[in-house]
Structures are given as C-alpha cells and as structure tokens.
Amino acid sequence: MVETTKSKTPKKATAKKATKPEAAINNTAEAKSRFNAALDEARAGAAALKAEAGARAGVYREQVRDKGTDLVAEAKTYGNEAKAKAGELAVEGKARASDALASLGKIVADTAPQIDERIGEQYGEYARKASRSLQEASAKLESKSVEEIGEDARELVRKSPGTAIGIAAIFGFLVARLFRGGRG
DSSP, X not given: OHHHHHHHHHHHHHHHHHHHHHHHHHHHHHHHHHHHHHHHHHHHHXXXXXXXXXXXXXXXXXXXXXXXXXXXXXXXXXXXXXXXXXXXXXXXXXXXXXXXXXXXXXXXXHHHXXXXXHTOHHHHHHHHHHHHHHHHHHHHHHHSXXXXXXXXXXXXXXXXXXXXXXXXXXXXXXXXXXXXXXXX
C-alpha cells in the first residue's frame, strides 16, 4: 500500500506543477494586458493634458500679447504727452530767458550813466556795449526755435567744452534766480 500511495502523490504533484505554469502564463499575459492598457490610458491622458496646456498657453499668449500692445500704446501716449509738455516748458523757458536777458540789458543800460559819473565814461561805455550785447542776445534767443537753440548748444559744447560749462553755470544761476524771484 505504501507503494500505491507513493505513486499517487507524484502524479498529483506533477499535475499541480503543470497547472501553475499555465496560471502564471495567464497571469503574466493579463498583467501585460493591463499594463499596456494603463500605458495607453496614460499616453491618452498625457496627450489630452498636452492639448489642454497648449490651448491654455495659446489663450495666455494672446492675453499677454494684447496686454503688451495696450501697454505699448499707453507708454506711447504718455511719451507723447511728456514730449508735448517738455516742448511747452522749453518754449516757456526760452521766453523767460529772453526776457531775463532783455531785463538785464535794460538794467545795465540804466546804470551806465551812474557808472559814467562814479567810475568814468570809459566804463560807462563798457556797460552800454554789454547792454547792447545782452539786448542782441535776447533778440537772437527770441528769434530762434528751441530745436535751433539745442543744436547751437551742442555745437558750442563740441567746439569749446570749458566755455560751455561756464555758460551753463551762469545760465543755471540766472534760471535759479529767475524762478526764485517769480515765487517770492
């Protein structure tokens, strides 16, 4: 009886071993199938996300482009307004400087007789020449446009920078006095 039992046991083990590889193959095939389905689903999800991201990026790109265009237009508007205001201020400054030169020339001309009496006629004549020069400078300044004055200033700086610095200092002093005098 022992022999019969032994012979039955190996047959059952062999039958079980034959079933396990088939199940493992079936399980592996099913796992591969599920894995491939998950990969396909992930690829489809990634493609959908990519398409959605592209669409959103396009919308954002359009919004940024529109906003950029609006900002550029707004900056141009402010630039044009600033340019117009600077032009107005330059014309006003030119008029004030011309008036200041004319006034200074008149003051010097009015003091020339006193200089004749106190210091001498030779110095009075210097004052009259200075007065005429100031009056002529005022007339030249009044007749030129702001652009012409700017070009003349650039040319003066190119030719003699030291003189330009001196003139700028004197002009700055006069402008400061002019504005301080207008307030007080």
